[in-house]
Amino acid sequence: MRTQFTAELIALTNDLTLMCSLAHDAVERVTDALVDADLTATYEVFAFDEQLQKMYGAGEARTVLLLALQAPVARDLRHVVTAIQMAGELSQIGLLTSRIADQVYKSHPAHVAKRSILEILAEMGRLAAERTALAGRAVAGHPLLPEDAPGTQVMETLHRRLHSAxxxxxxxxxxxxxxxxALLGHHLERCLDHTARIERLIRFLDTGVPPTAQPSDDE
Structure with a gap:
């Protein structure tokens, strides 16, 4: 039973790593779609989102079975619950990028905004993509970034620049x-928020400190 449980946890982690890769690609390609009014990139984002939602549904079903059949306790329980929460954050990134792609699709062949505003949105997208990639590395076992690493504060600065523009x-x-x-900018900002939650969930898994008790980027 223990061997089966360990194998299921490994499979769950592997799925999370793949979901992180898909989420990163979705953010990266939706940024391309925004900047270039690229319809091919837009369709790719829709496909990434569809994959993310399918994997989240499958992961949720697997988690229910693990909880019901294996009845894990202590760290094992924390691992299972944290994994499905992280999958939920990644599925939300997929939904957000799909909403951005939908706006690009509706505006095509025109751009969604003038070039100076697109440059700000591109910076927001690149930051969100970078943090999604780093969250994926953390899920795969690489060290987390320091809690005061640039992220939310930089995104807030970009948000203010967008508002001013x-x-x-x-x-x-x-x-x-x-x-x-403004809503497009908000969606990109929310993508980064979801990666920050993933990082806090990983710290919770490692330390047992609940995400709500951990300092945020702006503290």
């Missing part, structure tokens, strides 16, 4: 267009 009269954006663009 949108309210600048020179942007010539209608109110509706400005709201849509």
């Amino acid at each position: 949108l309210v600048d009269p020179a942007s010539q954006s209608s109110t509706v267009a400005a709201i849509d663009i």
Whole structure:
């Protein structure tokens, strides 16, 4: 029974690593889609999201079986519960990138915004993709970044730049267009938030300190 449980945990971790890779690719390609009004990249993002949702559903089913049949306790229980929570965070990244891709699709062949605003969105996307990749490395067993590593604070700075650009009269954006663009920035910001939660969940697995008791980037 123990051997089977260990094998299931390894399989669960391998699936999480693959989901991290898919989430990273989704964020990276949706950034390409935004910057270049790239319809091919847009379709790829939809496909990545579909894969992520399928894997999350399969992981959830596997977790239920593990809890029901193996009745793990202590660290093993923490491992199983943490794994499905991380899978949930990754599935949310997939949903967010799909929403961004949907806006690119609706705007095609035009870009969703003028070049100066796209450059800010591109920086936000690259930061979110970088942090998703680092979260994936942590899931695979590599050391976590320090808790004060650049992340949320940098994204907040980019968010403020985006807001300033949108309210600048020179942007010539209608109110509706400005709201849509602000929402794209919000989605990218949320992608990074989900990677931060994954990192806190890994620290919880390693230390037993609940995510809510850990310092955040802005503290």
